[in-house]
Amino acid sequence: MDNIAGTKSSLTWAVHISVAALVFLWLFPTLGLFVSSFRTADQIATGGWWKSMFPSQQNLTLRASPASEQKLEGSLYVIEGELFEEGIEVEISRWGASSQNISTYAAGEVGEFRSGETVTVQANGSYRIESETEISGSRGKRIFVTAITPPEFTFENYQNVLFDESNREGMAKAFFNTLTVTIPATVLPILIAAFAAYALAWMDFPGRSLLIAAVVALLVVPLQLALIPLLSLHNDITTFLNGLLGLEGANELKGKGYVGVWFAHIGFGLPLAIYLLRNYMVGLPRDIIENARVDGATDFQIFVKIILPLSFPALASFAIFQFLWTWNDLLVSLVFLIDSTGETTVMTKQIVELLGTRGGNWEILATSAFVSIAVPLLVFFAMQRYLVRGLLAGSVK
Amino acid sequence: MKKSLYAGAAALALTSGMAVAADLNGEQVTVFGPWLGPDQEIVEQVLAGFAEATGADVRYVGSDSFESQIKVDVEAGSAPNVAVFPQPGLAADMAAGGFLTPLADGTGDWINENYAAGSSWVDLGTYADASGADNLYGFFYKVDVKSLVWYSPENFEDAGYEVPTSMEDLKALSDQIVADGGTPWCIGLGSGGATGWPATDWVEDLLLRTQTPDVYDAWVSNEISFDDPRIVAAIEEFGAFARNDDYVVGGAGAVASTDFRDSPKGLFSSPPQCYMHRQASFIPAFFPEGTAVGEDADFFYFPSYAEKELGNPVLGAGTLWAITNDSPGAHALIEYLQTPEAHETWMARGGFLTPHKGVDSSKFSDGATAKMNDILLGATTFRFDGSDLMPGGVGAGSFWTGMVDYAGGKDAGEVAAGIQSSWDALK
Numbered sequence: 040m041d042n043i044a045g046t047k048s049s050l051t052w053a054v055h056i057s058v059a060a061l062v063f064l065w066l067f068p069t070l071g072l073f074v075s076s077f078r079t080a081d082q083i084a085t086g087g088w089w090k091s092m093f094p095s096q097q098n099l100t101l102r103a104s105p106a107s108e109q110k111l112e113g114s115l116y117v118i119e120g121e122l123f124e125e126g127i128e129v130e131i132s133r134w135g136a137s138s139q140n141i142s143t144y145a146a147g148e149v150g151e152f153r154s155g156e157t158v159t160v161q162a163n164g165s166y167r168i169e170s171e172t173e174i175s176g177s178r179g180k181r182i183f184v185t186a187i188t189p190p191e192f193t194f195e196n197y198q199n200v201l202f203d204e205s206n207r208e209g210m211a212k213a214f215f216n217t218l219t220v221t222i223p224a225t226v227l228p229i230l231i232a233a234f235a236a237y238a239l240a241w242m243d244f245p246g247r248s249l250l251i252a253a254v255v256a257l258l259v260v261p262l263q264l265a266l267i268p269l270l271s272l273h274n275d276i277t278t279f280l281n282g283l284l285g286l287e288g289a290n291e292l293k294g295k296g297y298v299g300v301w302f303a304h305i306g307f308g309l310p311l312a313i314y315l316l317r318n319y320m321v322g323l324p325r326d327i328i329e330n331a332r333v334d335g336a337t338d339f340q341i342f343v344k345i346i347l348p349l350s351f352p353a354l355a356s357f358a359i360f361q362f363l364w365t366w367n368d369l370l371v372s373l374v375f376l377i378d379s380t381g382e383t384t385v386m387t388k389q390i391v392e393l394l395g396t397r398g399g400n401w402e403i404l405a406t407s408a409f410v411s412i413a414v415p416l417l418v419f420f421a422m423q424r425y426l427v428r429g430l431l432a433g434s435v436k
Numbered sequence: 437m438k439k440s441l442y443a444g445a446a447a448l449a450l451t452s453g454m455a456v457a458a459d460l461n462g463e464q465v466t467v468f469g470p471w472l473g474p475d476q477e478i479v480e481q482v483l484a485g486f487a488e489a490t491g492a493d494v495r496y497v498g499s500d501s502f503e504s505q506i507k508v509d510v511e512a513g514s515a516p517n518v519a520v521f522p523q524p525g526l527a528a529d530m531a532a533g534g535f536l537t538p539l540a541d542g543t544g545d546w547i548n549e550n551y552a553a554g555s556s557w558v559d560l561g562t563y564a565d566a567s568g569a570d571n572l573y574g575f576f577y578k579v580d581v582k583s584l585v586w587y588s589p590e591n592f593e594d595a596g597y598e599v600p601t602s603m604e605d606l607k608a609l610s611d612q613i614v615a616d617g618g619t620p621w622c623i624g625l626g627s628g629g630a631t632g633w634p635a636t637d638w639v640e641d642l643l644l645r646t647q648t649p650d651v652y653d654a655w656v657s658n659e660i661s662f663d664d665p666r667i668v669a670a671i672e673e674f675g676a677f678a679r680n681d682d683y684v685v686g687g688a689g690a691v692a693s694t695d696f697r698d699s700p701k702g703l704f705s706s707p708p709q710c711y712m713h714r715q716a717s718f719i720p721a722f723f724p725e726g727t728a729v730g731e732d733a734d735f736f737y738f739p740s741y742a743e744k745e746l747g748n749p750v751l752g753a754g755t756l757w758a759i760t761n762d763s764p765g766a767h768a769l770i771e772y773l774q775t776p777e778a779h780e781t782w783m784a785r786g787g788f789l790t791p792h793k794g795v796d797s798s799k800f801s802d803g804a805t806a807k808m809n810d811i812l813l814g815a816t817t818f819r820f821d822g823s824d825l826m827p828g829g830v831g832a833g834s835f836w837t838g839m840v841d842y843a844g845g846k847d848a849g850e851v852a853a854g855i856q857s858s859w860d861a862l863k
Contacts, residue, residue, distance in 0.1 A: 395473030
């Protein structure tokens with residue numbers, strides 16, 4: 040038999056290869072995103088990130104200094120300068136003075152613009168334009184070069200996302216708002232689900248199986264279905280409470296708010312939480328629980344003293360799931376939390392705002408992904424040893 | 437007594453003209469719109485002007501999924517005071533559902549008097565309410581012109597090309613570029629979930645250039661069916677550009693898969709990948725950093741056929757402001773948008789066109805925008821983006837996907853018939 044404990048399966052190599060393939064499949068796009076977060080929008084649009092790490096040959100359109108910089112040397116009007124910023128090591132191989140002929144001249148040769156000025160470009164990017172008549176035009180002349188440029192990375196994206204004046208405050212506010220949403224929305228469902236799971240697993244009452252079936256059935260209800268009815272319910276409740284308590288104006292309770300979004304997250308998280316925890320708790324040894332009963336423990340004591348400590352891995356793994364969902368959530372926050380006063384924005388919403396009206400700012404998207412992933416990563420690494428154990432929750436008896 | 441006092445105050449407010457008289461100290465006015473990022477900063481500035489004039493506490497929130505979110509908010513009863521709709525079709529749906537409040541009396545007259553082609557703006561903002569009676573619900577503020585072709589003047593000069601003034605010239609120029617070994621057009625339809633919309637603009641523009649405006653209007657209201665030969669001809673006219681491997685960068689197969697935000701970058705590459713790009717007035721936001729509009733990049737009017745004598749039709753779009761949650765502040769805000777100041781604030785920051793005749797056109801951020809506004813004001817026919825006026829399921833659904841199918845090689849008649857049947861299913 041192959042499966043005897045202690046002997047190696049003959050398919051170990053297949054396992055290793057598929058693990059390596061899966062790891063690669065996950066890491067490769069992540070690495071791409073990470074590299075992209077250090078590139079400018081134009082770089083992302085013009086070349087792949089895999090090329091950005093090595094010096095590469097590029098066709099560039101560069102501009103000489105504008106005509107206002109020209110100097111009179113004897114009878115010649117001259118513009119001199121550098122095509123590249125200082126400190127960048129480039130090597131220009133070919134260049135041209137017209138978009139029709141971008142590689143007519145070798146470095147150091149003398150070329151001519153359409154408008155008649157002569158121009159020389161050296162391999163290091165310094166140029167000299169000469170003309171017998173005054174040079175005109177408000178923009179500098181275009182020079183087309185084929186050059187080998189070194190890799191270029193920038194922290195500008197992170198600067199924009201985290202420290203830019205216009206959204207620094209918003210980002211900080213969104214960060215704390217997100218925590219305000221996430222922490223109760225993680226702790227409360229676990230609390231409720233643990234009680235429910237214990238009851239469904241170990242307490243005998245009529246209709247228990249039906250109740251479990253109902254919980255499992257709720258797992259497949261898509262949350263989009265409930266958005267409008269739930270929000271109008273929240274609005275009705277707050278209108279009722281406002282009438283009952285006589286609240287008006289600024290003190291008025293609003294249908295959209297933290298309490299509403301907590302309830303929504305709790306509601307949408309509970310079915311899975313109960314299902315997961317119940318399956319785990321059902322697998323705990325019956326003897327321990329029966330012994331405790333014989334010794335006179337109440338259900339509450341059994342739950343607190345025996346079940347909870349034993350279920351810690353399952354609790355922790357669900358906590359991680361729920362935390363990640365609520366942290367990354369945009370839809371539920373948009374519907375139940377973010378009202379038109381703009382006070383209650385969350386991280387995901389803030390990132391969407393950075394993307395601009397028509398979206399498509401990949402550099403911001405890549406950077407924001409790494410900014411917003413920081414906290415979930417911390418949570419994950421702090422709790423991952425439970426996650427691995429907890430993933431087996433309920434599957435092994 | 438008190439009533440007459442209010443009436444007197446209201447009369448005074450009306451007669452005092454442009455000054456927004458309402459004192460809204462501390463009242464909160466919430467605005468929900470589609471603008472994010474840099475645009476959001478600008479609209480907040482405009483609203484700050486309103487706050488200054490009235491003392492109201494104005495809040496703006498933007499969303500990239502405005503269309504779906506406003507529906508949720510309105511139906512659940514947590515609507516903002518004022519919503520800014522990019523599509524009149526959506527606003528019409530809301531009005532029919534009874535979720536919009538008609539604008540104050542006299543707003544229509546004001547638009548008629550002060551907007552170029554005022555009556556058409558009134559018509560575009562007038563919808564039937566729940567009981568079927570027509571009311572003015574929408575006030576247009578910020579307009580985009582779509583009939584523009586972008587190009588690099590320096591590339592044209594280098595190659596010796598002239599800006600075409602008629603559709604015949606434009607096609608001749610395209611052929612000449614091909615003969616010279618270049619590629620004339622950059623076309624990209626990709627836009628995430630909205631992939632296909634740039635093609636609907638092409639078809640609308642070409643329909644306006646091949647048929648009379650009446651045909652266009654009847655098509656938008658589906659009195660002329662989508663698979664009418666005149667419409668199919670316009671789609672095929674688009675195909676003459678987009679499905680010609682020689683005409684587009686990457687060949688016809690790349691059209692549907694290229695993102696519309698990336699496609700204009702081909703104008704500026706070295707050597708130029710393409711020479712022309714047809715897109716609305718907002719596209720400079722996606723030009724490479726440091727591109728000066730009017731110098732590095734410029735535009736010309738997407739020309740009409742010289743032989744057809746249909747004048748110079750202009751296709752445009754715009755955002756309309758409607759009141760979704762009635763309050764004095766909301767009406768005061770609409771009133772504030774009628775002041776030249778509200779328009780000039782955005783004009784000075786760029787990317788803003790307005791049909792308001794009373795604004796100081798020297799306030800435009802650059803010559804290019806002023807030139808665009810001239811195209812808008814000089815149009816012999818102005819038509820609103822048809823796909824924004826059609827029901828959402830067509831204008832933001834089957835029309836988009838149909839155009840992607842067409843760009844992918846499907847027959848135009850078949851595509852049009854498919855779109856028509858999806859429209860029938862909505863009736």
